Amino acid sequence: MQNPEKIAQKITDFNCCVLIPTYNNQATLDRVIQGVLYYTNQIIIINDGATDSTKRILTHYPKLTQIHLEKNKGKGNALRLGLHKAEALGFDYAISIDSDGQHYPDDIPLFLEELENSETKDLLLIGARNLNAKGMPRKNSFANKFSNFWYWAETGFTLQDTQSGFRLYPVKEINKIKFLSTKFEFEVEVIVKASWNGIEVKNIPIRVLYDPDERVSHYRPFKDFIRISAMNTWLFTIAIVYIKPRDFYRKFKEKGFKRFFKEDLIGSEDSNIKKSLSIALGTFIGISPFWGFHSILSIVVAAALKLNKVISFAFSNVSFPIFIPFILYGSLKLGGFMLGRRSLDLHQIDENFKIGVYLFQYILGSFALAFIMAVLFGLAGFIYLQIKTGNKKKVKHG
Known part of the structure; x- marks a missing residue:
């Protein structure tokens, strides 16, 4: 684990914050927040209409920026709200991390290191998971390969992992783009349109944890696959x-x-x-x-x-x-x-x-x-x- 003070300084130097969109992840939310706080308190939490004890958990963090929605409107909508809030607060970059416990906050320094060494600052980084890791659901591996193919067809570039939610966004450049989606398909739309607008999209390797005893996934295999497929069809048509x-x-x-x-x-x-x-x-x-x-x-x-x-x-x-x-x-x-x-x-x-x-x-x-x-x-x-x-x-x- 790297020196937290040095990482905190880097986060400040890059004018970066961390977005945590959350919906009914009461078992893992507190651990994720604590993991991020080890490096920074520049955190924006978006409570996407949770019906569990999320609100009560967040009362323990009154100094953190929080957005509370009355009804669940989808992860894409939560991320878009978080990105606009980040810009309003003057941040240049935002690292998004899922609240279901699959990501390690200890990997945050990897994004900063890549940004520091990059020739361009218009950079969108996606944490690439090991899709062959123990416990990795087979459906995730198939869906990711499917999404990777469409990303290549729509942009001409290749990525190892297009579906990971652990990302670094260039806030101002992303907020200039108009988006249609509000649910899981946003994470497809944003990287395709970012690439179309001259933002470099890259993968960096990260670790991933899939614990079936505590992880709650809100991905609906049929409905969300249809929505993502419809989005890819639309994006591919525009590309051609x-x-x-x-x-x-x-x-x-x-x-x-x-x-x-x-x-x-x-x-x-x-x-x-x-x-x-x-x-x-x-x-x-x-x-x-x-x-x-x-x-x-x-x-x-x-x-x-x-x-x-x-x-x-x-x-x-x-x-x-x-x-x-x-x-x-x-x-x-x-x-x-x-x-x-x-x-x-x-x-x-x-x-x-x-x-x-x-x-x-x-x-x-x-x-x-x-x-x-x-x-x-x-x-x-x-x-x-x-x-x-x-x-x-x-x-x-x-």
Whole structure:
């Protein structure tokens, strides 16, 4: 056990507090509070409408900040209230610890040490439990692996444990984010949205204690699993439709075309064939008739085919507004040629205009034009890259 005075000073230096959300954990609450008090009295306790002796236990700690709710509204709501209270009291960080006794307050110094050594201070730390530990419920292990997968799908980052409630939050940055959930699914929503907002989310190893004789869990396997699954479905949809295209666009815009060309097209470690196929894929999708979905499709399909997502996304923007009339005209012209009919004559639009006929002609011609341009762009890209690669080798051996 580390020197409590040094840890207390670190907690003060980082302007940190400890959040303890609690609901009907009378058997373990006092022990958890005493464990935290060993290091600091900067504690915020959120009594989430407990119906046991929680209120009586908390009367023994009048100097600690307490929030009492008349009715139980969920752990997510309790944490959100605690985080807003922490900001109102001027704290920059908050460490949350469950009141059911599964976490060791002695692990609090681990969070401070990681924060101290981190290059960024916009950091959200999650205590990673040993899911193979003795007494660890199998359902917890499965649920965590399930949640870990969804976190990766929604953010592109991997974590060992996404469900642990022992965490360190950057208070002000988290409170800037809008949240929908109020129950257990909040702990999923907060780490995904934190990652989307540029906050680094990391695991640090912690110990865990599962004592079936005293631990009371309020996790409802069916209801809460459904709620968490619904939240993950919503987050994944947002990630695909908005977040991933946004991030690629920001990256591309930040670099500029010249830097993109140098770093992602030429400097990428992918083979020239892979880069060329990525160019072809982006071009094909950019000219295809999937208007409004070009960016999303270019990223998703590139990921599925294990091609370069950045290159594919960049070339999917081939349909710049200035080129759209030419793409539409070319698609109609090519579609009409393939069907053996004249393409659309804009001067002959009247009440007998058959939009279905010309729509099919456009879609057919659009895919044909997309294929032709994809082949041309892909080949041109391959030839260019081969020449650049050859020049590099000459310079290197020269």
